[in-house]
Amino acid sequence: MIQEVQRTAQASLLSWLDHPSIELKDAVSNMIFSVTAKKLISYDSSTSNEEMRKHYDAFIRGLVAFPLYIPGTAFYKCMQGRRSVMKMLKELLNERAKATHRRENIDFIDVLIQELEKDTMSENAALDLLFLLLFASFETTSSAITAVLWFLTDNPKALQELTEEHDYIRKRKVDPKSEITWEEYKSMKFTSHVIHEALRLANIAPVMFRKATEDVRIKGYAIPKGSKIMICPSTVHLNPVVYKHPSIFNPWRWKNTDEPAGGASKDFMAFGGGLRLCVGADFAKLQMAIFLHCLVTKYRWKMIKGGTMVLSPALRFPQGFHIQLLPKEG
Template sequence: MWAMAIVTLGVGMAALGYLLFRTMEYRIVEWRKKLPPGSMGWPYIGETLQLYSHSPNSFFAAKQRRYGEVFKTHILGCPCVMIASPEAARFVLVSQAHLFKPTFPASKQRMIGPQALFFHEGAYHAKLRKLVVSSFTPDGIRGMVSDIEDLALATLNSWEGQKVNTFMEMKKFSFKVGILKIFGSREKLDMDDLNESYLTLEKGYNSMPINVPGTKYNKSMKARRHLSKIIGKVISERRERGEGDNEGPNFLGTLLAHKDEKGGRLSHEQMVDNIIGLIFASRDTTASVLTWLIKFLKSSPALLDSVTAEQESVRQQKSSLDYKLTWEDMKSMRLTTRVIQETLRVATILSFTFREAVEDVEYKGYIIPKGWKVLPLFRNIHHSPEFFPEPHKFDPSRFEVPPKPNTFLPFGNGMHSCPGSELAKLEMLVFIHHLTTKFRWDFDESKTGVQYSPFQVPQEGLPIRVERK
């Protein structure tokens, strides 16, 4: 009993000492260097609760009004500098990108895996990015149109006459598309096991990295280990079958076939981490955009009619009722593409991205200390009336002319921008084609709220009732 009390007291004192040390450290840094204005919040916790318990719009807007376009804060255990202008975003992501390495909070790094593309720079990053980009170029995905169409039709057919949670259904759909791209259409996988494991994993993405039984972080790390075993088994089986097993073009095949100039191959851990990273990058973001897209279309009857007419014109060019879409059909969906762009702008699913200063960096008279996180705020830029008049109005016509450079960044910018953007757009175009030409849907107009989990989605995931036309 006494031993337990002494241990508990010792742990408490150590934790208190650590918090006091970090607080003093930040105060010393602030005294020695000219940091941007802002608040660091509570020791260690910082302002994490303020950011993730309310609308990020309110948090970012209030900070920008008070401190300007560059300000400091402290979230997820990390001291941060947030930037909210196209000029600053370009400085961090493009022109001076070598001074800012890609990074995530410790919780995300451990859950995704330390060998994932996101967390590296230099030669390793260049090698991995080349492999990823080669898998997601238009040439790398154009052969997927038919398979994506089959997944979209299966999803929509299961909705007929049902009331469904749009966001949850879109997560399943985008997850299946991602798995298709990663493993190919011939791999037999337990999709329910994969999906459940990833659902548990993602619940801990924005948790504090406290690995104590019962916490979200602890549950997520257990799910991560299980997911790693599932993926590892597939990798081992594919290795045993050999490279010439005609699996078809897929990301795992690209990883397995890769050899560097010395004949070296990627390790098992590198492949697992990058596959989990790819699932992370492709699933919830695309699902969120599709959910908002369905809401925005239904909320604007005239726009929905115009998009439907465009999609009907594509269908009318087919010679049979049992037609298949082609890559060329996507090019004729110009209005639908603008609607997707405006959805990406208004919803801004990724409010910011993480970078880390590799040395002390001066920007506009302020010092960004080495090791601090730097967060370009895409949401603030996308919602600025200076670049997008009446920014909260949904108006796809604004994309009839290209936006000003560095003002529209839904997939980031620079060497670390999202390589899967073309696949995401393809998913959306195929899905919206069949939704608008074959089905009608309604939702409760009185529920206009927004939830954050951690991506911004309509209230309750946008429940809709779907009927065939």
């Protein structure tokens, strides 16, 4: 998918040039949605209306809200948003299941339909999976990319080293227009440090839940069977014993520390861990690295307004993060 990710990033960045200001999180969400929704449901951003994205937005805004199911509340809008997306996905699934002609490009719905025909999955489970994958694929990565740019805006040294890494990759290409190769992606070491450092501080998934399936004794505490446990990754990510000066954005700290193999360790849980480790971790990191390559080799940016980043409890930019994209000089 490297080529698709790169082409979408290039096209999106080019389209942002015409605007005096763009809200980065929205713009990146649209960019990512157009890649992943195409794979999952053959969504075509040029012909589809924006309805599904709007319902997802309502869902996201009330995701961590007081559960008051009364019209007007964030929680109510969130539930309505989910209901509307589920309805659209159900219609799509039924329409496809009825279709008689074979489609040339198979997407994830086609795979689900095969599973439904084999009776290995219920329709509700299939719809839930579609809903989750669509959501997980664009909401998290767009927050992560916005957070990276937010940190880089205030860290010219990090931005310079990142730019040097990507300029070096570009200059070594025999054909400067050729697409990024897997080897080039794997050589982006400093980029990977920047991504890990931004994810450590941004804590995009603020909490995770587990249930104790048996009595557990840990560090003198007894957790009785059946307890619900809330895991809070920021307690590890901001622990000064593990990370010196934890609130400072310091991508160089990863130079001497092994980045967690497989995406997680007991000191790094941005992608969760254990059996439920994020299945999209590698894809998300790849999307971020390629976006950064396309960005820093051709463009620079200027912050226009907003830019306050808060964790409440999830990562949010209450006034947005508005930037102007400009071509790089020289």
